[in-house]
Amino acid sequence: MIFDGMEILTTALLELNEFDTLSIDCHSNDDAWQYGTTIINFIRQVATEGITGWVGFDESGFRANLTFDIVTMTENDFEQIGYWKNGIVHKTERWYHHLPSQEKMPLIRVTTVLNDPFVMNSKSSKELHGNDRYEGFVVDMMKEIGKFLNVRFEINLVKDGTYGALINSTTNEWNGMIGEVLRGEADIAVADLTINSNRELAVDFTYPFMSTGISIIYKKPTTKETSLWSFLSPFSTVVWICLLAAIVSISLIFFYVGRFTPYEWCDPHPCKHHEPVLENQCNMRNSFWCIIGSLMQQGSDVAPKLVSIHSFIHSVINISFHSFLPRAMSTRIISAIWYFFTLIIVSSYTANLAAFLTVEKVPFPFENVEQLAQQTKIKYGCLKNGATHKFFANSKIPLYRKMAEFMEQHPEVLMTSNAMGRERVEKQNGKYAFFMESATIEYITERYCNLTQVGGLLDSKGYGVATRKGAKIRASLSEVILKLQETGVLQQLKDRWWKQKGGGQCVAASTPLTELGLKNLGGVFVVLVVGALAALIFGICEFLIKTRISTNNSTTYPQDLCEEFKFVMSCQKSTKLLKRRSMKSLSQTPAATVGSGGITIPSGNNDQQRPQLLMMSNNMNDPNQPLSPTPTTTTVPTMIIDGSFEQNNHIANGVLGIN
Structure with a gap:
């Protein structure tokens, strides 16, 4: 074609006998070659036989009478099986010998209805014919079925645009796609036909190629729900009740x-032995206070016990507390x-509260079909x-x-197409x-982010091919449909037309926040109980x-145990007197003496002897005087407090004046 083009240009220049050369500036439009239009006119007049055949042009400048040979590759060479001329394909006998012709395949007439994404008009700037006029899930599925059955389909739209309903039960007259199949105008009906x-009763159906069910499509509310008690949202009611019970029970156990334990009983003033x-x-x-304070992350400091005005003023001024x-x-x-x-508990509450406060919770006026039927503000149709x-x-x-009676009483709520129903849902705010099938709702909500499905499915059904x-x-159709389902072809087609071709416009909604219940926090309560x-x-x-x-010789262990248990369970006092041993045990306690070698405890078995605590003379504190060999003896009462050496040591230090 390049060679033919150069030859035509050369012929046109030769026929143009005289022309003047003119220097042209590429950066200026002032000077132009005056013979350009003349050469174009000469080229249009050229008609010659070239390598690609007859070369000539029409009035519009396009090549006229252009012919292309259609060839196929054989084992040894290319073989012509037809030719193309003026937009028409002319087939030879060799065409049918080398290529599998669809014209030899059985023709099956298909009736369908326009409904996205099952069947849609193809978008093209050119005029389309035959099955190329339509696209969608059903069109692709019929192509896959045709490959298995070695048949070809002729797709046409149903004349009245309906699916099919019984008009006259006496004559068994149906309209829509079912009617065309019964009248022989179509061999099968393929669409989102339930x-x-x-x-x-009128036709036979194949195995369903898609499962669906009735659900509700509704416009998403735009107002945000506010609540005075939003801070309670992170935990369920059961958890809050268990938490309150845990606070009370652990406080009582504490x-x-x-x-019960004797180690929590101590002398608040160990220096005051009296x-x-x-x-x-x-x-x-x-x-x-300890349990609640630790739960609130504030510690368990308590105010000191106030015994006088002076201590009260001192605690107020210095804000003194003790742990x-x-x-x-x-x-x-x-x-x-605890x-x-x-x-x-605090970590779980904080994390879930932050999520509840940041994620917008949109209230729906109804959550299922029961609530929709009970209210009167929102109309519904199908x-x-x-x-x-x-x-x-x-x-x-x-x-x-x-609900059916409501629709019959208000016929304006019934739509003639799903598209009209979707538009009304959007406009009615x-x-x-x-109400429509969930498969169609899924397709719509992938493209219209302001719409959503509310509630579950009212029933379970499927789409099939009617014959x-x-x-x-x-x-044969049922067998092929099962194979396409088992191999995942139908799922791939659904993903292509639901999600890939125009889908995915809306960001996937986040998982609804749910309050934490005992299923989430039950383990920590078990640990607390253990x-x-x-x-x-x-x-x-x-x-x-x-x-x-600490049992005395004058009493028995069961008696002391019973007495202590009664005191503990009385829950009336938080103080009690020191428990002293009997005089017999005190008399057996040796007296303590402090001599030049330190404190010594001499032995003695005289029951009438009073215990003595011996101290050094006053000059023991004077470093300039030698120690007196004769110690000064001071008699003090000796007490053994519950067998505690530390408390006895405190009392002894107080008596001896040792700080």
């Missing part, structure tokens, strides 16, 4: 364990378990004379019958809901062992 019992009183800081108020720290092993166990419980309309009309469920009763092709039981066991063991050690 399989139901009424249609099964209180009773603190009273006030032999033990005090327990694990009273009811402090126990609750409420457990002393016994049992109370420390329950404190540690701290662990608090760590998990496709007129479609399978969904028949579902409500023939339903035995009172709720669906009520939350005042209209439309005449007893048609042999029905079994820890509380362990603390109780330790507290009881400490109580039994300490009571056994």
Whole structure:
């Protein structure tokens, strides 16, 4: 073609006898070659036989009478099987010998209806013919079926644009696609045609190529829900109740364990031996304050006990507090378990609260079909004379019958197409809901982000291919449909037309936030219960062992145990007197003496002898004087406080004046 073009240009220049040369400036448009138009006119007049055949041009400047040979590659060479001329393909006999012709295949007439994405008009700037006029899921599926069955399909739209409904039961007259199949105008009907019992009486259906069900399409509300009690959203009601019960129960356990264990009873003023009183800081108020304070991450400091105006003023001015720290092993166990419980609860609450406050929660006026039927502000409808309309009309469920009566009383809510239903849902701004198959809703919500599906499926059904009763092709179609499903071809076609071709416009909605329940936090409550039981066991063991050690000779262990248990369970006092040993045990306690070699305890068996605590003379503090060999003896009462060496040491130091 390049050679023919150069030859035509040369011929035109030769026929143009005279012309003047002119220098041309590439950067200026002032000077132009005056013979350009003349040469174009000469080229249009040229007609010659070239390598590519006859070369000539029409009035518009396009090549006229252009012919292309159609060849096919054989084992040895290319062989002509036809030719193309003026937009028409001319086939020779060799065409049918080398290429599998669709014209030899059986022709199956298909009737369908326009409904995105099953069947749509093809978008093209050229005029299309035959099956090329349409595209969609059904068109691609029929191509795949044709490959298996070695048949060709002729797709045409149904004349009345409906799916098919019984018009006259006496004459069995149907309209829509079902009617065309019954009248012989089409061999099969392929679309989003629902399989139901009424249609099964008139035609046969193949195995369903897609499963679906009736659902509701509705416009997303745009207002944000606000609540005064949003801070309670992270936990469910059951968790809040269990948390409150845990606070009360652990506080009571802490209180009773603190009273049981003797290690929480201590002398608040060990230097004042004339006030032999033990005090327990694990009273009811402090126990609750310790548990609540640690849960609120604020510690468990408590104000000191105020015994005078001076101490009150001093505590107010200096804001003095002291830490409420457990002393016994049992109370420390329950404190540690509660701290662990608090760590998990507070962390879970904080994380879930942040998510609840940042994610917008849009309220829907209804969440299922029951709530939609009970209200009166929002109207609802479906496709007129479609399978969904028949579902409500023939339903035995009172709720669906009520909704069918509403649609009959308000015929304006019934639409003639799904597209009209979608448009009305958008325009009504939350005042209209439309029932349609979930497959179509899924396609719409992939492209219209302001629409969504509300509730689940009202029923379960499928789309099938309709054939005449007893048609042999029905079994073949069902077999191929099953193969396409097993190999995943139908799923690939659905993904292509639902998600890839125009889908994915809307960002996938985040997973709805759910409050944490016992399924999420039950384990930490179990740990808390186990820890509380362990603390109780330790507290009881400490109580039994300490009571056994401090038993006097004048009483028995069961008597002391009963007396201590009554005192602990009375829950009336947080102080008690020091328990002294009997005079017999005191008389057996040796007197302590302080000599030049230090403190010594001489032995003695005289019951009438009063215990002596010997001290050095006053000159022992004078470094300039030698120690007196004869110690000065001071008589003081000796007390043994619950067998505690540390407390005896404190009292001795106070008596001796040792700081």
